Amino acid sequence: MIKHILKRLALLIPTLFGVITLVFLMIALAPGDPARVMLGERANAEQIAQLRAELGLDKPLIQQYGLYLSRVVRLDLGKSIATGQQIAREIADRFPATIELAWYAMIFATIVGMLLGVTSAIRRNTWVDYTTMGGALVGVSMPVFWLGLVLIMVFSVWLNLLPTGGRMNIRYYFTPITNFYVLDGIILWIKEGTPKYLWSAIQHLLLPTIALGTIPLAIIARTTRSSMLEVLQQDYIKTARSAGIREKRVIYRYALKNALLPVITVIGLQFGLLLSGAILTETVFSWPGIGRWIYISIGARDYPAVQGGIIFISTFFVLINLAVDILYSVVNPKIRLQ
Amino acid sequence: MKSSETMDIPRIKEPTPLQETWYHLKKNKGAMTGLGIITMFVLMAIFAPLVSPRDPLAQQISERLTPMFTNGYIFGTDDLGRDMLSRLIYGARISMTIGVVSVGISLFFGIIIGVTSAYYGGTFDKIVMRLIDIMLAFPYILLTIVIVSLLGPSLTNAMVAIGISQVPRYARVVRASVLAEKESDYVLAEKALGAGNFELMFLTILPNCLSPTIVQATLGVGEAILNSAGLSFLGLGAQPPTPEWGLMIASSKQFITNAWWIVTLPGLAILLAVLGFNLFGDGLRDILDPKMRN
Numbered sequence: 001m002i003k004h005i006l007k008r009l010a011l012l013i014p015t016l017f018g019v020i021t022l023v024f025l026m027i028a029l030a031p032g033d034p035a036r037v038m039l040g041e042r043a044n045a046e047q048i049a050q051l052r053a054e055l056g057l058d059k060p061l062i063q064q065y066g067l068y069l070s071r072v073v074r075l076d077l078g079k080s081i082a083t084g085q086q087i088a089r090e091i092a093d094r095f096p097a098t099i100e101l102a103w104y105a106m107i108f109a110t111i112v113g114m115l116l117g118v119t120s121a122i123r124r125n126t127w128v129d130y131t132t133m134g135g136a137l138v139g140v141s142m143p144v145f146w147l148g149l150v151l152i153m154v155f156s157v158w159l160n161l162l163p164t165g166g167r168m169n170i171r172y173y174f175t176p177i178t179n180f181y182v183l184d185g186i187i188l189w190i191k192e193g194t195p196k197y198l199w200s201a202i203q204h205l206l207l208p209t210i211a212l213g214t215i216p217l218a219i220i221a222r223t224t225r226s227s228m229l230e231v232l233q234q235d236y237i238k239t240a241r242s243a244g245i246r247e248k249r250v251i252y253r254y255a256l257k258n259a260l261l262p263v264i265t266v267i268g269l270q271f272g273l274l275l276s277g278a279i280l281t282e283t284v285f286s287w288p289g290i291g292r293w294i295y296i297s298i299g300a301r302d303y304p305a306v307q308g309g310i311i312f313i314s315t316f317f318v319l320i321n322l323a324v325d326i327l328y329s330v331v332n333p334k335i336r337l338q
Numbered sequence: 339m340k341s342s343e344t345m346d347i348p349r350i351k352e353p354t355p356l357q358e359t360w361y362h363l364k365k366n367k368g369a370m371t372g373l374g375i376i377t378m379f380v381l382m383a384i385f386a387p388l389v390s391p392r393d394p395l396a397q398q399i400s401e402r403l404t405p406m407f408t409n410g411y412i413f414g415t416d417d418l419g420r421d422m423l424s425r426l427i428y429g430a431r432i433s434m435t436i437g438v439v440s441v442g443i444s445l446f447f448g449i450i451i452g453v454t455s456a457y458y459g460g461t462f463d464k465i466v467m468r469l470i471d472i473m474l475a476f477p478y479i480l481l482t483i484v485i486v487s488l489l490g491p492s493l494t495n496a497m498v499a500i501g502i503s504q505v506p507r508y509a510r511v512v513r514a515s516v517l518a519e520k521e522s523d524y525v526l527a528e529k530a531l532g533a534g535n536f537e538l539m540f541l542t543i544l545p546n547c548l549s550p551t552i553v554q555a556t557l558g559v560g561e562a563i564l565n566s567a568g569l570s571f572l573g574l575g576a577q578p579p580t581p582e583w584g585l586m587i588a589s590s591k592q593f594i595t596n597a598w599w600i601v602t603l604p605g606l607a608i609l610l611a612v613l614g615f616n617l618f619g620d621g622l623r624d625i626l627d628p629k630m631r632n
Contacts (some may be wrong), residue, residue, distance in 0.1 A: 026488050027490055141560065141616050144610050146587050146604075150602060273477060273479075279569055280572070306483075314476055314480055
């Protein structure tokens, strides 16, 4: 197992190196003069020259690459062209919003997905199974941003039940404490005795959670079902049944436990993908996270910001995958005992 | 087995692999539904100029935001008074092209990389596999965004970006099946007959490795359609006034309060098309690879 983990760790460095190189090339090889593109039509020659010097674009490519690498390694992602702020700062401000949304979407997807998967495995080839699996197939075939818009249209515009976007009722004079709004809501409930902040945070979370969670939910349901079906055919399940153990116990204690391995991997992978999928969902729901910020930065041609955002999310994605892989090898006796 | 010629068994013409697949396919309801949907969209794409009632780009400002089934507009009009039905039909043309071209790019490079890497093995294979692991570790949505930013936003570049970002997946699938085949007797026989490396790789081994690749490619077309719609939604794919489904959703955002059809219909078109490829791909997988059933 140790060997397996070390092998995975060794892969981490070239992967991150590859990510940084690709993202560097994004500006270096972009057609036209990136400084001119970023500053727009009205910039004069002096401003352009200044930005070129600032970004190191006047130096040879190799030297630029070396400079860029040494900066990123020191966690210096540069300054945003649009706001002049440190990009690392901008990311730190927005990351809690993204994580909060991804976290609840994942909880939603895991609980509902596993329930549906187990149910359809138990009731294989009944209408319950067909409906669930049909629904799951529709779920993975849907564009997330469209689902988000349809949810807004139905629940916010037509039924007027939920807000169309944002994280908190803008009429509340709300100063975030941890920047995780549900947590802040609970703290304020205790401190000020009013649940209105918590309530508003939950209302704002509902639709984006459903939109972002749908694809992972469908994938988790499908994986759980096929994994359960495989386990339920094993001899030890037959033995447990013939020993007269109650069916519920056979399914939840004996089968599900062993069916969980592939499900854990899928959950981890999907969590990583959620962060990149957040670009679309956050854009639709005006959710002030990293995804929407990258979208805005793309529109503003704020290349350093886009670079920083992509490096950050990719690093996070790579680390989550690594964690899942290690967890998997710890949980799976076949690898652990090697 | 040798004695079968002397025995009095009536000779049955053996079905070709294609006939056999078709035989199983016909019994698979999901796959047939998928095939039906795909056929519908392909026909729509090919005959778009014949079946669409109007010019998808012609604006009729006085008729803007006409609801469905009004004034002869079956699916209504959009914010510039363009006929939604015609735009959806032409959208099929764009989405089918994106799907086929980007999967074509992935297949071309994926097959070359997968076959050579498995066939030659050794250090070459190790390096290639490491590179593929690195590319797979990069979330592909971001990978396509990086590539499009490199090349500049356009529909063609979106196709290239989606195609390139999926190459590692195809290379892996192809490599795995070539590894399983390359020591088979028929390969050794061809080799003994003096076949060269190229012939062995692409004419002898490859045709026997196609089933998993075909499944992957079918599912890949659906995924490519979804991804390109996402890129267009972000402004990185098709540019206005192209009737691309994702772009149609993006530009309908402001009309969510008063014109539900211009938001809903393009999304349903994407959903249906992707569902078709997913149904067909899942069905094919069950038929071509019984091990992966369930």
